[in-house]
Amino acid sequence: MYSDGEAGAGSPVLLNPGPAGTSERVKNALLRGDLCHREPEFSELLNRLRAALPRALEFPETYESVLITGSGTAAMEMAVTGSVRAGREILVLSNGVYGERLLAIARAHGITAHEVAPDGDQLERWTTPIDPTWVESALAAYPEVDAVVCVHHETTTGLINPVRAIGEIVARHRALFVVDAISSTGNEELDLADVGIDILCGTANKGLHGLPGISFLLCGPAGVARIAEAPMRGLYNNAAIHLAGQRRCEVPFTPAVQICYALDEALAEYTERGGRRARVALYRERAAVVRAGFDRLGLKILVDPPHRANSVSTLRLPERVTYPRLHDELAKRGYIIYAGQGGLAAGHFRICTFGEIPFERLEALEFALGAALLAARD
Template identity: 45%
Template sequence: MPSPAPAQPSDRLVLLNPGPVNVHDDVRAAMASPDQCHREPEAAALIRRVREKATRIAGGDERHTSVLLAGSGTAALEAAFSSIVPADGRILILDNGNYGERLWRIVDVHGIPHVRMEFGWCDPIDVAAVDKALADDPSITHVGLVHHETSTGRLNPLREIGEVVARHGRQLAVDAISSLGSEELDLVADHIDWCVGTANKCLEGLPGVSFVTASRARLDALESVAPNTFYLDLYGHYISQDRKNAPLFTPALQVMTALEEALDRSLAEGVKVRGERYTALAERIRAGLAERGVRFLLPADQRANSVTNVYVPDGMTYEQLHDGLKAEGYVVYSTQEQLAGVFRVANMGQLSPAAIDGFLAAFDRVVAELGDAQA
C-alpha cells in the first residue's frame, strides 16, 4: 500500500501546478525500462495491461475497455470528441471555464454540429437548464462536460448531469483529465458513455499517454461513424489495440510503463483514500492561505480536492509571486486572461504535509521581500 504521506525529495522542485506532478520514485524509475520494438509481444502485453488498469480506475468492468493514445490529455479529448458524434448527430457542450471552452473549440474546428451553453467562468452549471435544453432539442445526441474545471478549481455536478443525460437517452462524454483518480467517478453510476483521462495528473504518472474509456458496445458502434481525423481516429485505435492486439501507430512505451506503475499505485491506494489524502493537503493549503488573508475565487463547497484558486496578494503581480516562489523551490500556476490576478495552487501528486508547510513559509518570505522592496 503506498504511503499516505509521501516524503518530498529536497533536491526537486515542488510542483504545485495542476499537472504534471511530482511522481513516486518507482514511477520515474519505470521510465528507464529497456528499449523495445512496439510490434513485439512484450509491447502488446503492456498495452493490454495498461488498458485494463485504466478501465478499472474509472469504475469499468468487463463490458468496458480503454483506448490508449500517445499524447497529452488533449489528444484523447480530440480523439473522443472528433470521433463519437455521427453525421446526423449534435453535441451539447457545457462550458463554465477554459476547459469547457476547449471542448467547444475541438468540435468547432472539426465542423461537428454542436450547441454551446455558456454559464460563466465563476458560475455553476445549471442542471435544470441542461434538462430543458435536452427536452427542447431532440437533435442533440451527445453532451460534453468537464468534471473538474481547473481554470477555476470547480468540481462540476457529474452525477446529477449524468442522470439527466441518461434519462433523455443521450450520451455523456466527460473530460475527467483533472479528476480521475482522486474524485468520485464511476462509469456506470454516473452514466458516463465516454471518459477521457490522462497519466500525469491525479493518477500520478508522467506526461505522454492519455486514454478514452467506454463500453465496448459504444466503441463497436463507431464503425458507422466516418472519421474526422487520421491520427486521432478513436475507432481505428480501438480496432488495432483490441482486435489486432497491436498499436495503430508508435506508442510511448517507456511512458506507458511508468503509467502502469502509477496505475498499480493508484489501484492499491484506492480512489477514496487518495481523495482523502488530497483533501487533507488542500485543507492545509486553504487554511494556511486564509490565515494570511488571501482571497479565494470560489466558495469552499464548490472546490475540487486538488486545486485551489486564489487572488494574488495586493501590491504585487503574479509574475513576481511566481518567480519568487520558484526561486524558493515551489511552482504555482497562473490562470487564463479571463481571471487576471488569480493563481492556482494544486496538491496533486506525491506531496507531503511538510511540502505544503514549506510552501506557506516560502510564500511568507516572498510576500515580505516584495513588500520591503516597494517600501
C-alpha cells in the same frame, strides 16, 4: 499520515495542474529499456494497462480503455469526434477554458455544436457550475443532439460541475454522455463509475501520477457502439482506429513506450497505496492543509466551497503583488505555482496539489508563501 512523494529536499515541488511530480519508481520506469511496439512484450503491457485503468478507477468490466499517445487534448478530440453520428449535433457545457476547448474541437471538425454556459462576464461564467436544468432545456430545444460533453473538474478555476445530475438528464434524453475528467480521474470525491458516463477522457499525469504523454478514454457499451457509428473524422486521433487496433493487442501508430512503462508503475503504486479511496482521501487531506494556511494568510479562494475541487485552488493576488514576482519568490523557496487563465491572469494565481508531494513540504508551504508574498510586494 499517508506517506507520499519522493521529491528530494532540493527538488522544486510542482504546484501546477500537471505535469505532476512523480515517484522515483515511476521515473525509473523510463529505464526499463528499449522495446519494439510490435513485439509480444508490448502487447502484454498494452493489455495490462487497458485492463488496469477501469479496475483502478473502479469502473465496471464492461468499460474498455482506449490509450492514445498524446496529452489530454488528444483524448478530448478523440472523444468529441467519436461520439457524434453524421448529420447529428453536440451539446457542449462550458464554464472554463476546457469547456471552450471542447467547443473549439467540435467546430474545427465541422460538427454542429450548441453551447450551454452560465450568463455574465467571464468571471461569472467561470465561477458558476452548470445547472442541470439548462441541459434539460437545451436537449428539448435541440432534438438532433447526439452527445452531451461536460468537463467534470474545470481546472481553469478548480470548479466541480454536477455531472451526476447532468448525466441523469442526458440518459433520459437518450444522448451519449461524454465527460472530460482529465483533472479528476481517480482523485476527486465523486465516484465517476457511478455517473452513467459513456465516454470518459483521462490522462496519465495528473491524479494518477504517471508521466505526461499518454491519455485515454474509458468507454462503456454505448460509447463503444457510438465510436463504431461515427464517421471518419481525422486519422491519428480516431477512436475507432485505436480501439480496433487495441482489441487486437496492437497500436496503429508508434506509441510512447517508456511513458506506458511509467503508467504501468503509477497504476501499480495507485493500487498498492489503497486505490481510489486512498487517493481521494489524500487529496482531501492536502486541500485541508493548504487551505488552512491560505486562510491564515488572508488569501481568498475564488470558487465557493460547495463547488471546490480538492486539487486546485484559484486565489486572489493581494494588493501590490503581481503573479510573476510571486512565482519567482516562491520558486526561490522551492515551489512552482501557476498563473490564472484568461481574464483571471491579472488578479489571480493557482496552487494545485496533484502528483507526488512530500507532506512536510506541503505543511511548509504556508511559511514559504507568507515570506514570498512579503518579498513580492512592491
